[in-house]
Amino acid sequence: MTCSGLSAKHGQEMSELHIIENGQVVITEGIIEFVGSSSEKYPVEHPENYEIIDATGKAVLPGFIDSHTHFIFGGYREEEFSWRMKGDSYMSIMNRGGGIYSTVNATRKASFEELKSAGKTRLDRMLAMGVTTVEGKSGYGLDSETELKQLRVMKELDMEHPVSIVSTYMGAHAVPEGYSEEAYIDYMLREVMPVIRRENLAECCDIFCEKGVFGTAESKRFLLAAKNMGFKLKIHADEIVNTGGAELAAELCALSADHLLQASEKGIAALSESNTVATLLPCTAFSLKEDYAKGREMIDAGCAVALATDLNPGSCFTSSIPLTIALACIYMKLSPEEAITALTINAAAALGKADSIGSIDVGKKGHLIISSFSNYRFLTYHIGMNCVERTIV
Numbered sequence: 001m002t003c004s005g006l007s008a009k010h011g012q013e014m015s016e017l018h019i020i021e022n023g024q025v026v027i028t029e030g031i032i033e034f035v036g037s038s039s040e041k042y043p044v045e046h047p048e049n050y051e052i053i054d055a056t057g058k059a060v061l062p063g064f065i066d067s068h069t070h071f072i073f074g075g076y077r078e079e080e081f082s083w084r085m086k087g088d089s090y091m092s093i094m095n096r097g098g099g100i101y102s103t104v105n106a107t108r109k110a111s112f113e114e115l116k117s118a119g120k121t122r123l124d125r126m127l128a129m130g131v132t133t134v135e136g137k138s139g140y141g142l143d144s145e146t147e148l149k150q151l152r153v154m155k156e157l158d159m160e161h162p163v164s165i166v167s168t169y170m171g172a173h174a175v176p177e178g179y180s181e182e183a184y185i186d187y188m189l190r191e192v193m194p195v196i197r198r199e200n201l202a203e204c205c206d207i208f209c210e211k212g213v214f215g216t217a218e219s220k221r222f223l224l225a226a227k228n229m230g231f232k233l234k235i236h237a238d239e240i241v242n243t244g245g246a247e248l249a250a251e252l253c254a255l256s257a258d259h260l261l262q263a264s265e266k267g268i269a270a271l272s273e274s275n276t277v278a279t280l281l282p283c284t285a286f287s288l289k290e291d292y293a294k295g296r297e298m299i300d301a302g303c304a305v306a307l308a309t310d311l312n313p314g315s316c317f318t319s320s321i322p323l324t325i326a327l328a329c330i331y332m333k334l335s336p337e338e339a340i341t342a343l344t345i346n347a348a349a350a351l352g353k354a355d356s357i358g359s360i361d362v363g364k365k366g367h368l369i370i371s372s373f374s375n376y377r378f379l380t381y382h383i384g385m386n387c388v389e390r391t392i393v
């Protein structure tokens with residue numbers, strides 16, 4: 001299936017996968033040059049320079065795009081997971097100085113090479129599950145030095161690893177000790193973000209807009225300033241408490257509003273009328289034993305929904321695409337077709353890249369998956385299993 005399109009698909013359009021039976025794709029120098037039926041003999045110059053891959057009997061689809069992760073971090077929080085299973089909440093662990101702050105300490109201590117080597121291992125696993133582009137956020141340093149270190153690690157990995165990386169500055173992940181919310185936002189805008197722009201270290205900016213973290217008014221001030229500096233916007237919105245994050249994302253024309261477990265009807269309506277993608281992270285709700293975001297209702301309301309793993313060391317330590325698909329279909333009631341759209345063209349749109357990735361269309365990057373089964377329904381039916389036989393980048 002090609003998932004053909006150049007922008008996010010809303011509502012019912014999410015069910016259209018644009019399937020070509022017995023198809024053929026020609027990729028020249030990394031760019032898709034032809035897609036169509038294999039009965040047409042597409043004339044390439046110098047056929048001796050091409051590798052022919054026979055995918056007879058297999059479904060071919062665009063590479064998956066994991067549009068929300070925090071995959072560069074130091075240390076792990078396996079102990080905290082067991083506390084949570086006993087009933088402690090994410091916010092109560094955070095208020096005890098655990099949670100994100102323990103990752104911040106470990107990431108500050110980690111060397112560039114340690115972060116890079118762990119990041120590479122994580123990218124290898126993603127690639128094996130068909131991920132060809134991943135978004136990675138900073139946000140585990142809070143101070144300028146560590147945030148820049150995280151972003152520079154991602155820049156090097158992007159150059160060296162087959163998986164493409166879209167970097168997001170998320171210094172606004174938590175308020176560091178010794179700062180007020182307002183003073184920390186001023187610090188980011190003054191000290192950190194100009195360097196990121198100058199060195200081209202991140203395309204997007206993100207903020208944890210949440211009660212007790214960054215309020216809606218401060219989030220708006222931060223995001224408007226980021227937009228003026230040339231960043232594209234993303235928001236961790238309405239995850240634990242409804243704070244009007246979805247409405248804010250739509251108002252600011254953010255690329256995406258992410259999480260949305262508590263998004264109100266008004267918030268969902270605002271997203272459906274905007275170009276902001278509703279990015280849902282079912283593995284996080286699963287890991288935190290929370291109710292899932294209203295994926296079905298959002299699509300029925302006409303939203304463009306994307307799915308992502310939210311890989312991070314605290315609330316959701318998994319980069320499993322099969323688990324994401326299973327939870328989205330079983331608990332958020334997405335159809336197999338919608339889940340695939342949510343991981344391809346809509347995820348590309350959530351990164352502002354629907355013109356170059358996310359579908360098998362002429363002119364886009366040659367990022368493909370050959371699945372081990374004859375049709376895409378196995379991706380949902382073969383629960384939690386990796387159905388990717390080969391990832392092509």
Ligand SMILES: [Zn+2]
Nearest residue numbers: 068070236310
């Ligand atoms: Zn996140």
